[in-house]
Amino acid sequence: MSARHFLSFKDCTPDELNGLIRRGMELKDLRNRGVLFEPLKNRVLGMIFEKASTRTRLSFEAGMIQLGGQAIFLSPRDTQLGRGEPICDAARVMSRMLDAVMIRTFAHSTLTEFAANSRVPVINGLSDDLHPCQLLADMQTYQEHRGSIKGKTAAWIGDGNNMCNSYIEAAIQLDFQLRVACPEGYEPDARLLEEAGDRVQVVRDPREAVAGAHLVSTDVWASMGQEDEAAERMALFRPYQVDRALLDAAAEDVLFLHCLPAHRGEEISEDLLDDPRSAVWDQAENRLHVQKALLEFLVEPAYHHA
Ligand code: CP
Ligand code: NVA
Numbered sequence: 001m002s003a004r005h006f007l008s009f010k011d012c013t014p015d016e017l018n019g020l021i022r023r024g025m026e027l028k029d030l031r032n033r034g035v036l037f038e039p040l041k042n043r044v045l046g047m048i049f050e051k052a053s054t055r056t057r058l059s060f061e062a063g064m065i066q067l068g069g070q071a072i073f074l075s076p077r078d079t080q081l082g083r084g085e086p087i088c089d090a091a092r093v094m095s096r097m098l099d100a101v102m103i104r105t106f107a108h109s110t111l112t113e114f115a116a117n118s119r120v121p122v123i124n125g126l127s128d129d130l131h132p133c134q135l136l137a138d139m140q141t142y143q144e145h146r147g148s149i150k151g152k153t154a155a156w157i158g159d160g161n162n163m164c165n166s167y168i169e170a171a172i173q174l175d176f177q178l179r180v181a182c183p184e185g186y187e188p189d190a191r192l193l194e195e196a197g198d199r200v201q202v203v204r205d206p207r208e209a210v211a212g213a214h215l216v217s218t219d220v221w222a223s224m225g226q227e228d229e230a231a232e233r234m235a236l237f238r239p240y241q242v243d244r245a246l247l248d249a250a251a252e253d254v255l256f257l258h259c260l261p262a263h264r265g266e267e268i269s270e271d272l273l274d275d276p277r278s279a280v281w282d283q284a285e286n287r288l289h290v291q292k293a294l295l296e297f298l299v300e301p302a303y304h305h306a
Contacts, residue, residue, distance in 0.1 A: 003095075004298055007108075007113045009132050009169035016168055017133050017139070017173055020297060024140045024290030031066065031289070038068025040295060041302040043099040043301055045071040047125070048081065050105045051224045054071065055260065056125045056133065059287035060102050061293075067292055068302070069099070091117035100299045103127075121298040128162060129189065134259045135166040136294065137286040139174060141279050142215055144286075145255050153177040153211035155250065156207035157206045158240045158267055159233075160188035163259055164220045170193045181209035183236050190222045206240055210250040217257045218242045220269045234266065257283050 005011055012020070030037050045064045048058065057073065058133055064071040076082035081090055083197050087110055090291070095099060095118040103111055104125040115122040123153055125133055142149050147287040153176065156164045160182045171178040178200045180188060187202055222230040247254055256278040262268045272281055 001117075003121045005118075005122045006294060006298060007111050007115060007122065008130050009166060009173050012173075014175070016172050016297075017136070018288060020136055020293045021140045021143055023293035023296065024136065024286060025144065025239075026279055027290040028286070031131060032239075033165075034181075037066075039297055039301045040099075041068035042062065043067075043299055043302065044097075045069065045092055045299075046074055046098040046101045046107070047071055047294070048074045048076070048079075048103045048109075049125070050076055050103075051126065052102055053125070055284055055287050056102075057133045059291050060077040060123075063288055063292040063295060066288075067295060068219065069299075071245060072098075073274060083263040087113045088117040090114070091122075091186060091277065094278035095119040100295065111226055123294065125286070126162060128223075129165055130153070130169070131162045131166050132169070132258065133287065133291055133294070134163060134207040135170045136258070136290040137283055138167075138217070138257050139170060140286045140290045141257060142255055144282065145216060145279050146214065146228065149210055149215070150175045151215040153179065153251075154215040154217065155206075155209040155210060156180045157209060157216065157242050157246075158237055159183060159221055159223070160202075160305060161223050162187050162303060163217070164188045167217065168196050168200050178199075179203060179209040183240070186236075204241070204251075206246055207249050210246055210254075213250045213254060215243060215255050215257065216247060216250055218261055220261070220263055237267070241267060241269060243272060244275055247272075247275065257277055260284055 023158040030219050090244040093113040100121045102123040102125045108127040156167050167186050180202045195287050221233045258280050
């Protein structure tokens with residue numbers, strides 16, 4: 001199959017990623033100025049959600065409508081996917097009717113298998129391994145608030161989860177340093193760490209990770225699908241809460257990001273989202289703009305009139 005997919009940051013070159021971020025900023029400006037821009041008229045995005053979502057669903061759905069197209073929400077609960085229809089068969093059928101498919105799933109292999117059998121672009125809306133669309137928004141937000149991330153240092157505090165893995169891929173592709181502070185046994189993907197080499201450092205002490213960092217980010221301690229481990233994780237991750245004092249140990253112009261949803265009093269202190277160093281609301285909004293840039297990049301423009 002020849003379609004271009006976005007399953008990870010590795011599916012684009014650094015130039016393409018920077019182009020998407022720039023384009024996200026342009027599309028944001030167009031929307032703020034009330035300019036209609038509908039290159040995807042008649043185009044349809046299918047969205048398969050095996051897990052809950054607020055931002056991802058809304059941003060893709062609103063984004064497609066704003067670009068002139070439509071989005072269809074597909075839940076395994078009421079499609080044949082939930083009754084065991086093989087992914088490869090679903091991909092063949094769906095991709096004959098849709099112009100792109102976004103999937104939020106557990107096993108990353110669901111995405112790769114769907115993509116291998118799809119005629120149209122497949123977008124990773126989060127898997128257990130990666131969350132690349134969120135990283136596009138994070139990188140756009142950093143660019144808007146502080147300029148280029150190239151050569152800067154980011155710190156990831158807490159669980160070495162899907163977000164952390166995507167931060168590693170972003171560090172490789174966009175050329176910045178990353179320090180990960182996590183408890184033993186909760187490290188990010190070992191192969192990604194090996195690939196990143198000196199670019200990524202894993203430490204145990206959050207203060208060591210944030211020292212001089214320009215960007216600090218964290219995420220929930222128990223991701224979707226890990227609900228059974230929540231109590232155990234709560235106790236173990238307690239020393240990894242990000243609060244104002246921890247940000248004080250970072251660079252003076254540090255930017256705090258969180259993909260949301262956040263748990264105040266757990267991975268962040270009650271007051272952190274109100275700190276002037278936090279840009280989480282812009283970050284959430286940027287999901288819309290940068291994913292519109294991604295859809296514009298991946299999906300063929302509108303049909304010609306007959
Ligand atoms: N950050 C993010 O992906 O949010 P949702 O789970 O609400 O989509
Ligand atoms: N790591 C979290 C991110 C949610 C947007 C999860 O996978 O649940």
